[in-house]
Amino acid sequence: MMKPTGQTLLKAELHVHIEGAAHPELVARLAARHGKNLDAFMRKDGSYIWSDFTNFLECYDQVADVICTPEDYADLTEDYLLRNAAEGCFYTEFFLSPDHVARLGMSYDNLMEGVSEGYQRARTRSLADGFPIEARFIVTCLRHMGPEAAIKVAERVTAKPHPLVTGFGMGGDERLFSQQAFAPAFAIAHQAGLQCTTHAGEFGGPQSVIDALDHLPVTRIGHGVRSVEDPDLLKRLRNEDITLEVCPQSNIALGLYPSLAEHPLESLMQAGVKTTISSDDPPFFASSIGREYDLFQSQTGWSSQEMEQFTRRSLEAAFIDDETRAGLLRRLA
Numbered sequence: 530m531m532k533p534t535g536q537t538l539l540k541a542e543l544h545v546h547i548e549g550a551a552h553p554e555l556v557a558r559l560a561a562r563h564g565k566n567l568d569a570f571m572r573k574d575g576s577y578i579w580s581d582f583t584n585f586l587e588c589y590d591q592v593a594d595v596i597c598t599p600e601d602y603a604d605l606t607e608d609y610l611l612r613n614a615a616e617g618c619f620y621t622e623f624f625l626s627p628d629h630v631a632r633l634g635m636s637y638d639n640l641m642e643g644v645s646e647g648y649q650r651a652r653t654r655s656l657a658d659g660f661p662i663e664a665r666f667i668v669t670c671l672r673h674m675g676p677e678a679a680i681k682v683a684e685r686v687t688a689k690p691h692p693l694v695t696g697f698g699m700g701g702d703e704r705l706f707s708q709q710a711f712a713p714a715f716a717i718a719h720q721a722g723l724q725c726t727t728h729a730g731e732f733g734g735p736q737s738v739i740d741a742l743d744h745l746p747v748t749r750i751g752h753g754v755r756s757v758e759d760p761d762l763l764k765r766l767r768n769e770d771i772t773l774e775v776c777p778q779s780n781i782a783l784g785l786y787p788s789l790a791e792h793p794l795e796s797l798m799q800a801g802v803k804t805t806i807s808s809d810d811p812p813f814f815a816s817s818i819g820r821e822y823d824l825f826q827s828q829t830g831w832s833s834q835e836m837e838q839f840t841r842r843s844l845e846a847a848f849i850d851d852e853t854r855a856g857l858l859r860r861l862a
């Protein structure tokens with residue numbers, strides 16, 4: 530890891546899917562480790578091959594299939610955290626998907642063993658390099674796997690609390706099932722003390738955000754950008770103090786908006802909604818947390834102090850204990 534320079538603005542990331550964070554170089558290394566072929570989903574230049582959202586989710590699964598042992602997850606967690614640290618990101622929350630690893634014969638315990646090891650390695654390295662980092666994990670169910678599978682995920686994660694797992698969430702195909710159908714799974718997680726977020730208002734439109742707020746115990750919404758289409762919903766997001774995990778380059782790459790100039794992040798802020806910036810599945814969208822901040826700063830011409838308000842809001846909405854939050858906020862100040 531290279532310690533970021535004094536001028537690098539401090540960042541925090543709340544919304545990144547762990548397999549979606551796998552850098553092509555690492556994926557090539559893991560594929561070689563397991564004798565797997567990459568040609569179906571990766572070009573020679575390292576970019577991933579996908580066309581629309583459905584096909585993106587399929588490509589995501591192919592990449593995820595290469596990450597199939599606790600050691601692979603340790604390497605991935607360490608690699609991503611150190612890449613983020615080099616860009617000035619000192620707090621990261623990852624989405625973990627037990628349903629992805631189950632397809633490969635890995636248990637939830639295997640997954641936690643791997644990611645904890647990777648977290649410890651990255652943390653030790655970051656301390657030695659003088660830029661300490663922190664991270665937490667949000668276990669997610671997959672919407673397209675249905676409500677019963679989601680309950681199993683919630684039961685598994687709450688049966689064995691892990692100090693690094695502080696949240697519960699839902700990703701996957703927002704066009705299937707309803708938010709409400711997942712209320713029982715979220716209730717199990719929430720009652721066990723996990724803080725909650727769900728993907729909504731990405732492909733689902735503003736109504737999916739309303740459904741999430743009506744039926745799930747969430748304090749944050751993954752994406753939520755399409756809330757901009759409904760003034761009453763904007764008011765509700767303000768009143769209920771909901772934070773949006775906005776991932777601009779993901780929205781552009783997946784075709785929600787043609788460019789950053791047309792992306793609603795600034796409008797959401799003007800409406801008084803709490804927004805943060807994350808990268809979602811960075812190598813799939815030729816992005817990174819540093820690039821997200823840089824591109825938005827170039828678009829708006831904002832100062833580094835103004836940009837650091839995104840970091841502050843991320844830490845304020847982070848799924849961490851108050852003491853850790855206070856420590857991270859002190860570093861930002």
Ligand code: ADE
Pocket residue numbers: 546549589700701702703728731779809810
């Ligand atoms: N899984 C990974 N990236 C996702 C996205 N942008 N939306 C829903 N599920 C996802």
Ligand code: ZN
Pocket residue numbers: 544546700728751809
């Ligand atoms: Zn996402």
